[in-house]
Amino acid sequence: MKNLAPDITVIGAGPVGCVTALAFAHKGADVVLLEATNKQTRRFAGEWLHPPALKVLKHLNISLDSYIENDTNGQGFVVFAEDITEPIYLHYPDGLKGFSCEHNRVIASLRAAVCNCKNIDFRSNSRVRAIQQQQLSVQDGQHRELFQISTQLIVGADGRSSIARRSLNIPHTPKLISYMAGVLLENVELPFEGFGHVLLGGLGPVLAYRIGQNQVRLCLDVPINFCKQNLNLWEAYRNLLPRLLLDAFQRALEKNQVVWAANQYSSRIHYGRPGL
C-alpha cells in the first residue's frame, strides 16, 4: 500500500474528528482522516446538540440529515424537581435552539460531509497502531497490512482510549461515576414537547428527549452500587416518570430496547507537543 504525506492527519472519525477534518479542509489543508472501525456506529452516545454545536456545523456548512430548521424541538430543558410541584423551564437564551437525534445519525451526516469534501481522504477500517514523532503506522483492516503516514500535524480525536494520548505517556485513569441505561420509547408524547425533560428524585436522575418523529430517548442514571444485570428498571423508575410515558416504557422494557453506557469522569487537561 502507498504511504501518505498529508498536511494534517486526524485520528478518529467521531464528532470531534469529522468536524476538525472539515475545519482544516475548509482552510485549504490536505487532510487524512483515519477511522478504526468499518461499520456505521451503533453506539449509545451524544444525541443532544447544544446551540454552540449547531453554530459550528452551520459555520462549516454541515447539514444533519434529520435537522429541520423550524422544528419546535430543542428549545431547552424542563426540570421536574422532587420537592417542587411546578416544572422549571430552562429555555436557551435569545431564542437559540439545540437539536437531538440518534447518535448514529449525527455521525452518518458528519461522515457524509467528510466524504463530499475533496480535501479529505477518509479511510475507515484504518487503525493507528503507533505514533513516532510525525510518523504514524496504520493498520489497514481490509488488506491486513500496515502503511505509514508522514504528516505535519497529528490530531488525536480518538476518544477514551486515545493512542495519541498514550503516545505522549499521559496517564488515563477515568473514574466510574454511574451507569446510564438508554431506553428507546416509541409512539409516545412528551408532556412538554420541544424540551428535554430532566426528572430528579429517583434512584438516579432521568433525562428524556425526542430523537425522532416517533421516538423518545430515556436516559436513566443508575448508581454503581446497583447491579445493572439484576436491576428491575420498571420498579426502579416508574414512579419518577410522567404517566404519559409509562406504557411506552413498559413496552420498551418488554422488547429489551435498552442499551448501556458507563458514565466516567476524568479531569479536563490540555496536552500535546509541537506537531501533535
Ligand SMILES: Cc1cc2nc3c(=O)[nH]c(=O)nc-3n(C[C@H](O)[C@H](O)[C@H](O)COP(=O)(O)OP(=O)(O)OC[C@H]3O[C@@H](n4cnc5c(N)ncnc54)[C@H](O)[C@@H]3O)c2cc1C
Ligand atoms: C451515554 C452517553 C450520552 C451522551 N450524551 C451526550 C449529549 O447528549 N450531548 C453531548 O454533547 N455529548 C454527549 N455525550 C458525549 C459525546 O458522545 C462524546 O463527547 C463524543 O462522542 C466524543 O466525540 P469524539 O469524537 O471525541 O470521540 P468518539 O465519539 O469516542 O470517537 C472516537 C473515534 O475514534 C476512533 N478511534 C479510536 N481509536 C482509534 C485508532 N487508534 N485509530 C483510528 N481510529 C480510532 C473510534 O472508533 C471512534 O470512531 C454522551 C456520551 C455518552 C456515552
